[in-house]
Amino acid sequence: MNPAFSELSLAEPLARAVAELGFSSMTPIQAQAIPVVLQGRDVMGAAQTGTGKTAAFSLPLLQRLLKHASSSTSPARHPVRALVLLPTRELAVQVAQQIELYAKYTELRSTVVFGGMDMKPQTAELKRGVEVLVATPGRLLDHIEAKNCVLNQVEYVVLDEADRMLDIGFLPDLQRILSYLPKQRTTLLFSATFSTEIKRLASSYLQDPVTIEVARSNATAATIEQRFYRVEENDKIQALKQVLRERTIGQAFVFVNSKLGCARLARSLEHDGLNSTALHGDKSQDERLKALDSFKKGEVQLLVCTDVAARGLDIKDVPAVFNFDLPFNAEDYVHRIGRTGRAGASGLSFSFVCGRDTKSLAELEKLLGKKVEVEPLELESDRRRFGGDPGRINDGQRLWHDPRGSAEARALRPPPRAARPAADPFFEQPYQPKLAPEAKPEWEQQSAKAGAGTRSVSPFIRTKRKVAALFKAATPVAAGAECERQPDPEPVA
Secondary structure: OOOEHHHHOOOHHHHHHHHHOOOOEOOHHHHHHHHHHHOOOOEEEEOOOOOOHHHHHHHHHHHHHHHHOOOOOOHHHOOOOEEEEOOOHHHHHHHHHHHHHHOOOOOOOEEEEOOOOOHHHHHHHHHHOOOEEEEOHHHHHHHHHOOOOOOOOOOEEEEEOHHHHOOOOOHHHHHHHHHOOOOOOEEEEEEOOOOHHHHHHHOOOOOOOEEEEOOOOOOOOOOEEEEEEEOOHHHHHHHHHHHHHHHOOOOEEEEOOOHHHHHHHHHHHHHOOOOEEEEOOOOOHHHHHHHHHHHHOOOOOEEEEOHHHOOOOOOOOOOEEEEOOOOOOHHHHHHHHOOOOHHHOOEEEEEEEOHHHHHHHHHHHHHHOOOOOEEEOOOHHHHHHOOOOOOOEEOOOOOEEOOOOHHHHHHHOOOOOOOOOOOOHHHHOOOOOOOOOOOOOHHHHHHHHHOOOOOOOOOOOOOOOOOOOOOOOOOOOOOOOOOOOOOOOOOOO
16 A cells, blocks of 8 residues: 555645645655655655655655745845756656746746747746746757756756756756756656666766665556567557557557658648647647647647657546657657656557567667567458458468368469550551562662752652752852953043
């Protein structure tokens, strides 16, 4: 039995907010991490997705910051005391909303800054003063360079989804941000996946950290049913629609690996009558927030997205996740399927595997520590085409076979196509020359008729058109002839 929140002796404003949200008992990561953070220790926490890691660091931070709460309107009385860094904009917005709910009955202020939006409203919030700042690294550096916020009084730093934050893409920005912070601070790292390299790198930022792992590292939730289907690339859309129909799935995440493929798949599914929308990095922030909000409200059936939506998004009651493409990084698989089965609920995960996914599948099996069973998927169109025989299966390479025996498989093959009839029998006849071997062509016969001393002209050559000349050409003089001298005219008297 998990301990209750009442055992933590939270302050009355925080306890009231937690009770309103309907939280009664803590999850394992919350039960182990909250007491340690309340002591001011550095923490490296690893837990499965959907286990309440946000509350595990938010509640103890707010509890320790209550001594700084002030009702004063002066910005100087509200410096930044806690900094929460996240890799994606959507996750930053979600965490900021949860912190705001927890601090609802306190005097503590919080705000969020992220890219893709105008800086002016964010600057106004920072100038007003906040104790808890939630941010993405790039936009936070923009505000630091513009001198919109000062971080010299930060006491707590939280890196959520720390494995991505410490990735090579974010590491330079993260190092610059940490250089603006006091050296004496409490640092908290939380994620669902921790590799050995990430642990070694994170240890340089923490001081005597407490490592909390409530489950095996990189493990998936036991409440999620995981299925792998071998499907050829061209049949994936049909397989997706068939599984949705057979399982009667109302809503689902559909993950792809590229932005272009995400947009194309969303348009194709929309054309087929499925209410879907795309979410990827090339969309503006307004479009991304609108797509996410429509999916949360149930207005959209399928959210086709890249890995920008793979981490941290907490949308309740999403029954299934589809891996239309296997992820390039095996760790992203754990985060993708974690969008379903949240807070102990059951969920479904379907992954389509084709011939090019051999390497990705091997890396995934190494991460999960077990052999993945890939099942063949019988498509309905093939079932109708071949008479509905349940023995015929598609092995992902458009090769049809029957596991009961080769003789039966040959009998089930469709008859060969008949040869196409020729369009015109004339073209099937062999070449037959019209003239005898000794006969001459017509143009040679015309030359013979013209005579030996005259110039022969073919009737197939058009003669040069005669045009009237303004002056006649002078008559040429024969070679060697002497010109007659004309007498000079007589002088006029």
